Amino acid sequence: MKEKANSTSDSSVSRRTFVKSSAAVGAGLLIVPSATAFGYAANSSLGLGIIGCGGRGNYDGGEFLNNTDVRVTALMDVFEDRVLSTRANLSKQSEAKGRPAVPEANLFKGHKAYEKLVQSKDVDLVLVTSPPYFHPDHLEAAVSAGKHVYLEKPVATDVTGCLKVKNIGKKYDGKVSMHVGLQKRYDVGYRGMVERIHNGEIGDIVLGQTFYYTNDLGRQNKPGMSDLEARIRNWVFDKALSGDILVEQNIHILDVVNWALKSHPIKATGTTGRALRKEVTGIPGDYLCNDHFILTYTYQTSGGEVHISFNSNQFKNRGYRQSGERFFGTKGASDSLQSGPATINYNQLEEGQKVADKIDCGKVDLHAAVGTKMKALVDGIKSGKFDNQCEMGADTTLTVILGRMAAYKGTEISWDKMMKSNEKWDLKLNLDSLGAGGAVSMK
Numbered sequence: 001m002k003e004k005a006n007s008t009s010d011s012s013v014s015r016r017t018f019v020k021s022s023a024a025v026g027a028g029l030l031i032v033p034s035a036t037a038f039g040y041a042a043n044s045s046l047g048l049g050i051i052g053c054g055g056r057g058n059y060d061g062g063e064f065l066n067n068t069d070v071r072v073t074a075l076m077d078v079f080e081d082r083v084l085s086t087r088a089n090l091s092k093q094s095e096a097k098g099r100p101a102v103p104e105a106n107l108f109k110g111h112k113a114y115e116k117l118v119q120s121k122d123v124d125l126v127l128v129t130s131p132p133y134f135h136p137d138h139l140e141a142a143v144s145a146g147k148h149v150y151l152e153k154p155v156a157t158d159v160t161g162c163l164k165v166k167n168i169g170k171k172y173d174g175k176v177s178m179h180v181g182l183q184k185r186y187d188v189g190y191r192g193m194v195e196r197i198h199n200g201e202i203g204d205i206v207l208g209q210t211f212y213y214t215n216d217l218g219r220q221n222k223p224g225m226s227d228l229e230a231r232i233r234n235w236v237f238d239k240a241l242s243g244d245i246l247v248e249q250n251i252h253i254l255d256v257v258n259w260a261l262k263s264h265p266i267k268a269t270g271t272t273g274r275a276l277r278k279e280v281t282g283i284p285g286d287y288l289c290n291d292h293f294i295l296t297y298t299y300q301t302s303g304g305e306v307h308i309s310f311n312s313n314q315f316k317n318r319g320y321r322q323s324g325e326r327f328f329g330t331k332g333a334s335d336s337l338q339s340g341p342a343t344i345n346y347n348q349l350e351e352g353q354k355v356a357d358k359i360d361c362g363k364v365d366l367h368a369a370v371g372t373k374m375k376a377l378v379d380g381i382k383s384g385k386f387d388n389q390c391e392m393g394a395d396t397t398l399t400v401i402l403g404r405m406a407a408y409k410g411t412e413i414s415w416d417k418m419m420k421s422n423e424k425w426d427l428k429l430n431l432d433s434l435g436a437g438g439a440v441s442m443k
């Protein structure tokens with residue numbers, strides 16, 4: 001995670017600082033810009049605008065309120081009901097904390113209305129919780145309007161989108177903060193484990209076993225909805241909108257692998273299919289996500305090639321729900337589960353070794369990790385230390401895209417081949433028929 005101090009860039013001039021400075025000059029005071037004069041005052045709260053008011057928009061919005069002093073100042077979604085229910089929810093949470101309700105003037109609906117949200121003078125920080133297909137465009141709109149961003153994972157659904165996010169990261173580096181929602185990197189237990197791995201406590205990693213087994217996901221379509229609305233509401237089952245389950249959901253696991261190995265894979269092989277979930281209303285057959293993946297990734301390390309296995313499924317109520325990572329090294333092994341714990345293990349003590357067989361690396365609490373991440377983002381913005389996670393987020397997204405490409409084609413795919421593929425998903429949807437956008441009516 002790269003942090004860059006930035007105190008002089010024009011785009012880091014906050015609206016509030018600018019207004020205050022102008023007023024002071026008008027009153028005949030001499031303003032001497034200091035290193036912090038162009039940043040946010042430590043006690044000024046940021047205005048948060050949310051693009052995509054579904055489950056995660058509400059959760060992340062609530063966690064920003066719980067862990068930072070942001071005010072939720074604008075909401076946008078393609079569907080009016082989502083905007084209104086989110087306004088009710090987040091206004092209630094805001095008011096309970098003595099902060100204002102979401103202003104009625106800043107509620108926007110329609111697929112192009114994100115352009116209005118990012119232009120709002122009340123918005124300093126944009127949370128992007130729309131379906132992944134839209135992430136590169138929503139990120140670009142926000143940062144080019146000078147806004148900081150918390151972009152949920154994955155950063156895109158195809159190679160072209162990931163390259164766009166990498167370029168955005170380079171262009172706006174140091175000008176705004178850009179976070180990607182890969183929260184395991186802020187978890188106490190996971191951080192403790194990966195730090196120990198990086199310190200050589202299991203020696204060189206030579207093999208890995210990773211997995212993500214979970215339940216089927218809830219259907220969001222209702223009788224009477226148009227095909228288009230059913231598809232958008234059910235986006236998690238749509239390959240083009242979500243990237244498939246590997247890219248949309250399993251990404252958290254492969255992020256830990258990249259983090260632990262400090263690189264991305266050089267190639268992948270795999271297979272995939274639909275064993276139990278054969279259809280979902282609203283999703284055309286060729287766009288329907290698969291329900292399992294089985295992959296082998298190869299990483300190049302200084303010690304040679306390292307193979308990492310990955311298995312996943314989204315099977316309804318099949319009795320086993322767990323995700324995690326195991327790394328085997330030349331001296332020991334690590335073992336981490338999403339539900340905790342994260343440990344470093346030794347079969348037996350080597351001569352002169354003074355550690356226990358099993359070391360607990362700290363509490364795994366991925367809910368707390370989200371709050372820690374949000375606090376780090378907001379503190380960084382206020383102190384003028386802008387994070388840039390675009391490269392990391394894009395590389396992790398490309399890692400899962402590599403596995404998807406190999407599994408779809410049923411053949412080995414190298415990183416280089418994927419990067420040259422120009423892969424670009426086509427939604428084949430006319431979103432204009434949902435309405436281009438506008439203000440939300442409170443009546």
Ligand SMILES: NC(=O)c1ccc[n+]([C@@H]2O[C@H](COP(=O)([O-])OP(=O)(O)OC[C@H]3O[C@@H](n4cnc5c(N)ncnc54)[C@H](O)[C@@H]3O)[C@@H](O)[C@H]2O)c1
Binds near residue numbers: 052056128235
């Ligand atoms: N970091 C995590 O652990 C985590 C967990 C859950 C979800 N997520 C991510 O959050 C994002 C949202 O997921 P969710 O579970 O909230 O889905 P959701 O379906 O509950 O919410 C998505 C919202 O986006 C809206 N939407 C659809 N098209 C849009 C568009 N073009 N512009 C703006 N809004 C649009 C939908 O109407 C919906 O309200 C996804 O990227 C998902 O992968 C991250």
